[in-house]
Amino acid sequence: MGIIDKLNKDFESRVRLGIMSILMVNKWVDFTEMKNLLNITDGNLASHSSALEKSEYIEVKKEFVGKKPKTSYQVTPRGRAAFKEHLSYLEKLMKS
C-alpha cells in the first residue's frame, strides 16, 4: 500500500481539513466563529461537522446561552491522532 492510500479519506475535503486545523490549535470553537473563519455557509458547516462527529473525530456540544442555542466543537483524542497521522503523511508525500 502506498502512502497515498494511507491518506485519510475523511480529510479529503477542504472544509473538513479546515475544521480539524482550527480545532487542533483551539479548545472549544463555536459555530459562528468556525463559520466565519472558514468563510462557508451554515449548511455547509453543519454537514461537514456532523460527518466528523460521526467518525468520532470531533465532539459537539449544544447548550443554551440565555435563550439562544449555541453549538461548539472540540477535537477528540482520536481525531487529534488521526489528523496528526494525516499531516505526517502529507509531509512525507511532499518530501518524496
Next chain:
Amino acid sequence: MNQKHQEDLAHIRSMMERSSRFISLSGLSGVFAGLSALIGGLYVYQLFKANGLEYFDGEHKLYSANLVSHLFITAVIVLICAFTFGLLFTIRKSKKYDLPIWTSATKKMLFNLAVPLLAGGIFCLALLYHEIYGLVAPATLIFYGLALINAEKYTFSDIKYLGFCELVLGFISLFYIGYGLVFWIIGFGILHILYGLIMFKKYK
C-alpha cells in the same frame, strides 16, 4: 495530485494561524501610531519652549496648571490618533485578506495586552498622586513592553522584540530621570515606526 497536497498543507497552516492569532494588525498601524507620538512629542517640546522652559537644562521644573492641562490634552489627542489609525489599517487589511477581526484570538490578545497595561495605568496614576513625575515615563515604557511580550502568544510573535526594546528603553530611562520626553519619543515614536515598517515589509 502533488499540487493538491501542497495546497492542503498551506490551507492547514493558514487555518491554524488565522484561528489562533490576531494577524490583521497592519504594519502601517505601527508606522502611523509612531508618527502620531513623534509629532505629539515634538509639539510638547515646543510647548515647553513657548512657556519659557528649556527642557534640557536639567533643572527642577515647576509646571503651571495651564501647561499641565495642555499636556494632558495633547496626550489624549495622540492616543486617539494612534488608536484610530491602528483600527483603520487593521480593518483595511482584514478586508483585503478576508480575515475575520473579532475572533476569540483577538479577544485573548486584547486581554493579555490589557492586564499589564491596566496595572501600569494604575501604577502611573499612583505616581502622579504622590507627585513622583520623574518615574512616569519609565513606568509607561516598562509596562507597555511587558504588555507586548504578554500578547505575543496571540498575535505575530515578532511583537515580543518590540516589547523587549520598550522594556530595555524603560530600564535605561530609570537612570536618566528628567529626560522622559526623549525616551517617550524614542519608545512610542521611533520604535513604532521602525517596527511598523519591518512588519509591513515582512507580511505584505
